[in-house]
Amino acid sequence: MRTTLTERQALRRDRVIEAAMALAAEGGYDSVQMREVAARAEVALGTLYRYFSSKDQLLVAAMAHWTRQLEGRLAARPAPGDTPADRVVEVLLQASRALERAPELTAAVVTALSSMTTDDPEALEFAREVYSVMHDIIETAMADGDIPERHAVIRVLGEVWFAVLTARVRGWADPGEMAIDLEAAVRLLVPGPADARERAIARIRA
Amino acid sequence: MRTTLTERQALRRDRVIEAAMALAAEGGYDSVQMREVAARAEVALGTLYRYFSSKDQLLVAAMAHWTRQLEGRLAARPAPGDTPADRVVEVLLQASRALERAPELTAAVVTALSSMTTDDPEALEFAREVYSVMHDIIETAMADGDIPERHAVIRVLGEVWFAVLTARVRGWADPGEMAIDLEAAVRLLVPGPADARERAIARIRA
DNA sequence: GCAGAAATTGCAACACGTTCTAGTTCGGCG
């Protein structure tokens, strides 16, 4: 494999990702059919597989693409709030709402992400990038240093985020439950106003 | 659909689940091939689909079966520890070790669980059962009542458990990381000895 | 024990991810 792409190759690759994202946005994971992606991108099926070794890798690449866009939009609008906990809640809910604006696309990329295994190191790299963006977003919102367990808290929040997002795209939870669970996790993990903590916790019923 | 099964039907159903579990234990999700399950259970493919509407539903049923067995073994051996936090850590690590004893089977059922959608209400019922077993196990270990945020904590721990288990079966994390993440989450969420808390948190590096 | 209903069987067929092949075009280099 050559390392630098010719211009026509870069165009082809972009067309493929865009075709995949368009199909995903229309009908979710199942609608992203490799033959159809190839057709829309005006590329042969074999070429598609030369660029992306599997449907999941393609979708995870699309996710990375999308995440970079999303990151900019979230970063431009710093989360309001007087305490770290308030700001973290706010930024997570902002992210949820952003994903909710393209639910099928979200479902498709989350599905791809969670069916990805380590036998695809390149796709793992994309996944790691997504995680690190999430980490940065939360860390910025916590701003900043005097919480010694910061890393551990962020890591746990990342895990909760993954679980809640999975539940959402699988239909196990609706956007409201997603928000409740996220806020409860943040209030339990990040020091902040006691009354907000109580309220968030009270919203969880067995 | 008749509601009560004849004896031969119950036997057939059990044979099917056992065949699926055996195949899963040998080679994980991909090795559970519906034609092969049918052959091992000495049942026609169509019959298999009469009992389980999809491969994932079959595997989730197998998971419920397995969970009930596991539950007994975990319940028989109450987790040792002087504080709620110690006991919750202990019970989660016990569960992890139990799953680690059949890694391919674990991977298969977790894969099935996480690709399950709400358009299969019956399978969701099984999934809910699995979650409730986990909930009870943790609640028992916490023993007991005077932590007001109990429900919220358990819920968040369930989400962390799901995320960590997914990471494990996907190969994103090894058993050691799984244990570290689980303990860190418990120490952050459940009141307990400060020194154990510090140690657990310190093990998390970005 | 028997008639009709329901369940089971064996097998073909379909869909879609993935792989393979044979021929064609592209891009760089003498």
Place this chain on the structure above:
DNA sequence: CGCCGAACTAGAACGTGTTGCAATTTCTGC
């Protein structure tokens, strides 16, 4: 320009989950 190897194309083919169907067996009510 002309050549070579890499990239691309069209399309066939394969594997596995899933569905459909006609023939057969088992169950249930009488």
